[in-house]
Amino acid sequence: MRTIIHLDMDCFYAAIEVRDAPELRGQPVAVGGAGPRSVLTTCNYEARRFGVRSAMPGLMALRKCPHLIIVPVHFDKYRRESQRVRALMQAFTELIEPLSLDEAYLDVSARPEPGVEIARELRRRIYRTTGLTASAGIAPNKLLAKVASDWKKPNGQFEIRPGDVAAFMRDLPVRRIWGIGRVAAERLEREGVRTCGEMQALPVWRLQELFGSWGTELFHLCRGEDTRAVEPHRERKSLSTETTFREDLRTLDECRAALEPLFAEMVADLRKYAEVKRVTGVMVKIKFADFTHTTVARGGAQPELRVYRELLEKGFGRSGQPVRLLGVGVKFAEEAAEEETQLELPLDLGRGVGHR
Amino acid sequence: MKFKVNRDHFSNGLAQVLNVVGTRPTMPVLSNVLIEADGDHLDLTTTNLDLGIRCRIKATVNQSGSVTLPVRRLASIVRELPNLDVQVEASANHQVKIASGGSNFRIMGIARDDFPPLPEFANETTFTLEQAVLGQMVASVSYAQSADESRYFLNGVYFHFHDGKLSLVATDGRRLALTHREMDFGGSNGGSLILPAKTVAELVRLLTKQEKFGVTLAFNDRRVAFRIAVADESSGLIDEVHLISKVVEGNYPNYQQVIPKEVHQRVKVERELFLQCIHRAALVTSDKSNSVKIKLSNNLLEITAASPDFGEAHESLAVDYSGPDLQVAFNPAFLMDPLRALTKDQITFELKDEVSPGVFKTDGNFLCVIMPVRL
Numbered sequence: 150m151r152t153i154i155h156l157d158m159d160c161f162y163a164a165i166e167v168r169d170a171p172e173l174r175g176q177p178v179a180v181g182g183a184g185p186r187s188v189l190t191t192c193n194y195e196a197r198r199f200g201v202r203s204a205m206p207g208l209m210a211l212r213k214c215p216h217l218i219i220v221p222v223h224f225d226k227y228r229r230e231s232q233r234v235r236a237l238m239q240a241f242t243e244l245i246e247p248l249s250l251d252e253a254y255l256d257v258s259a260r261p262e263p264g265v266e267i268a269r270e271l272r273r274r275i276y277r278t279t280g281l282t283a284s285a286g287i288a289p290n291k292l293l294a295k296v297a298s299d300w301k302k303p304n305g306q307f308e309i310r311p312g313d314v315a316a317f318m319r320d321l322p323v324r325r326i327w328g329i330g331r332v333a334a335e336r337l338e339r340e341g342v343r344t345c346g347e348m349q350a351l352p353v354w355r356l357q358e359l360f361g362s363w364g365t366e367l368f369h370l371c372r373g374e375d376t377r378a379v380e381p382h383r384e385r386k387s388l389s390t391e392t393t394f395r396e397d398l399r400t401l402d403e404c405r406a407a408l409e410p411l412f413a414e415m416v417a418d419l420r421k422y423a424e425v426k427r428v429t430g431v432m433v434k435i436k437f438a439d440f441t442h443t444t445v446a447r448g449g450a451q452p453e454l455r456v457y458r459e460l461l462e463k464g465f466g467r468s469g470q471p472v473r474l475l476g477v478g479v480k481f482a483e484e485a486a487e488e489e490t491q492l493e494l495p496l497d498l499g500r501g502v503g504h505r
Numbered sequence: 506m507k508f509k510v511n512r513d514h515f516s517n518g519l520a521q522v523l524n525v526v527g528t529r530p531t532m533p534v535l536s537n538v539l540i541e542a543d544g545d546h547l548d549l550t551t552t553n554l555d556l557g558i559r560c561r562i563k564a565t566v567n568q569s570g571s572v573t574l575p576v577r578r579l580a581s582i583v584r585e586l587p588n589l590d591v592q593v594e595a596s597a598n599h600q601v602k603i604a605s606g607g608s609n610f611r612i613m614g615i616a617r618d619d620f621p622p623l624p625e626f627a628n629e630t631t632f633t634l635e636q637a638v639l640g641q642m643v644a645s646v647s648y649a650q651s652a653d654e655s656r657y658f659l660n661g662v663y664f665h666f667h668d669g670k671l672s673l674v675a676t677d678g679r680r681l682a683l684t685h686r687e688m689d690f691g692g693s694n695g696g697s698l699i700l701p702a703k704t705v706a707e708l709v710r711l712l713t714k715q716e717k718f719g720v721t722l723a724f725n726d727r728r729v730a731f732r733i734a735v736a737d738e739s740s741g742l743i744d745e746v747h748l749i750s751k752v753v754e755g756n757y758p759n760y761q762q763v764i765p766k767e768v769h770q771r772v773k774v775e776r777e778l779f780l781q782c783i784h785r786a787a788l789v790t791s792d793k794s795n796s797v798k799i800k801l802s803n804n805l806l807e808i809t810a811a812s813p814d815f816g817e818a819h820e821s822l823a824v825d826y827s828g829p830d831l832q833v834a835f836n837p838a839f840l841m842d843p844l845r846a847l848t849k850d851q852i853t854f855e856l857k858d859e860v861s862p863g864v865f866k867t868d869g870n871f872l873c874v875i876m877p878v879r880l
Contacts, residue, residue, distance in 0.1 A: 449876075482879075489793075489794060489795070489796055489834070489878045489879065489880055490878065490879040491679055491836060491876065491878050491879075492679070492860060492876040492877055492878070492879055493678050493679060493876060494676065494678055494679060494680070494681055494763045494862070494874065494876055495762070495763055496676065496678055496681075496758045496759075496760075496762070496763055497758050497759060497762065
C-alpha cells in the first residue's frame, strides 16, 4: 500500500503578496493583471467571501467586491518561494511530482513514520521558512490525495485511510475526480449521475460509450482506484481540452459556437502552467463523424481565440463530414532551459486529413 | 551516324548535360547521353525522368543519325583525347568508334529507341526574361529552400507570376526569402509553379551573368521548360540549352502571411562589413550553441557569440540608430546566406524583439524574414 501526499499551498500568490505587504492583511486581495480584459490568477479567502474566484475577470471581481485590492503578478517571487517549498519537500522524499508552482504530489511510502506526521511536519516547516500556509491530503493514491487536500483547506490536512475509501467515494461529487470538467459532469448528470457512488453503478461499457477509452480509467477512478505513479520527471509537453458532442455538429457556425467554451476551459487550465511553461504553438483537433480526424497546428502562435477560429475553419474545410469531437490545445517548450530554440515562421503548412 | 567535332566543344557540351544523370539510374539507358547528329550540329540530351537537359554544339556531320552512350565515361574519355580533332562513327549494332590522333576507342552504346523522349509542350504559359536578372533573383532566394523531405512542397523555389510582377520565394519554415521584379506578361494571366531544388541548381549554373541574353520559361501544371540562349558560342555551344523539369506538385504556403506588416526598429548596414563581422563571431559557435546575438543600442550594433567550452567573440559596427536597446539571437548561417547572395552595398535590417523575426531588405525588391533563436 502506497502513501501519497498531495500538498497544496493556500492561495499561494495572494498569500505571498499579503505576507510581503502587511498593510494588506485582513483585506480582500487578488493577484492579476490590471487591464480591462485581464483576469485574476488567485485571490485570498477574504476576497472569496465576496464571491471573487480565480480566473474571474478583474472587472467582474470589482463589481462583486468594490474594495478588492488587485496586486500585479510577480512570477519571479512566486517561483523563488516555490523553490524554497520544493527544497523542504526534498527532505522527506525524492519522489516529488510538481503540478504547478503551488501544488505537488509526494510519494512517502518508503518513510517509516505515518503520512499524516510527515504532512504535518512539512507544513510546519513551510510555515516557519516562508510564512505561508499549505494544506495536505494523505491517501493511498494520487486521486484520493488530491481530493483530500481540499477537505480541510486552508491550513489543514485530511487523511483517507484504505478502509475509508469506499465510504468516502460514495458521496463524492463526480466533478472532484481529476479530469472531470464541466462537460463530462453534464454528460453524467444526464445519466442521473452526480456522485461517485452513483457512477459506480454504471457498467464499464456504458462509461466507454460516454467517454471512449477514458471510460475504463473513470471506472476505476470513481471507485477511488488509481495506480498512477508519482513521476518526478514528468514533463508536460502540451495541454488540451476536448469534448465529444452528443450530437455531431454539422455547420461551421455550430463548431464556432462550441469552440468558445472549450477555449475558455483550456485557458483556465493553462493559467496554472503559463508562468512556468512557454507556449510554442497552438492546435485544434477535429474528429469527424466517419472517425477520421485531423489536427491543425500553428507553431509560434499564442493561445488566442482568433487563432483557434482560423485553425478551426481550416480543419473543418478538410472534410465534408459532421464534427464529432473538437479539441483545442497548446504545445509547450521543452524544459531544458539552456537549449537554444530556433523559432519557426508562422507559416500555414496544412497537414491533411488522416485516419485513426 | 558519322561526324567530326572539336574535342573541347564536345567536352563542353557533355559537361552541360552531365549533372542530371544519377549514379544509379533505374534504367541503364538513363546513364547515357543521347547524341543526335544532323546538319551542322549535334544535340546532346540527358534525363533522369524528373529533369532533362538538351544542348547543341557545332559539328561537321558526314552522315546524320543518333545513338546513346554512357555519359560519364564518355565525358572522361573526350576530355583526355590527345588531339583537337575528334572523329566519331557509329555502326549498326550501336558500337561507336571515337578516334583522335593516335587514340582509338570503341564504346558500346544503346539504341536511341530506348531513350525516353523529353516531353513536348503545348498550350503552356510562356514568359521571357533576361538571364542575368533571373539568375540573380534565383540566387538571392534559393539558399532558403527546405531540404526536409517531409515538407516536400518547400523543397524548391516558388515562381509566382502575379499583378504584373514575378515573385520568387523560398523558405524552410525558419526563414523566408522573397524577391520580385516588374514584368510584362504580354496577354498572359500569370500563374505559379514550384521549381524543384535540383532544377534550381541546374538553372543557376546554366544562366549567364552577361546582360542581354534571354531565357524563355514555359510551364503547365506538371512540367516546366527553360530555353536558355547560349551567350558564348566560342565554347562550341550554339542556339539554346533546354532544361525540362517536373514541377513540385503541391500547394505553396501563403508566404505573404509571414511578412511583417509593420516596420519596427531599422538600421542600415554595410553588407560586406556586416557579413564579415557575423562570419568572425560565428567562428566561436558550436553545434550546441549555434547562435549569434545582435544587440542594438544608440548608434551601435554589436554582434556577440559564445560557446561554453570554447570562448566568446565580440564585434561592433557604428550604425545610425536611436531607438530602444534591443537584443535578438539568430542562427549565423541564416544571416550570412542572404548577405552573401545579395549584391547591393547597403541593406536594411529590421528588428522588433527577441521572439520576432529579423528582416533584411533592399530597395523594395528583396526581403528575407529570419526567425530568431530563443535562448
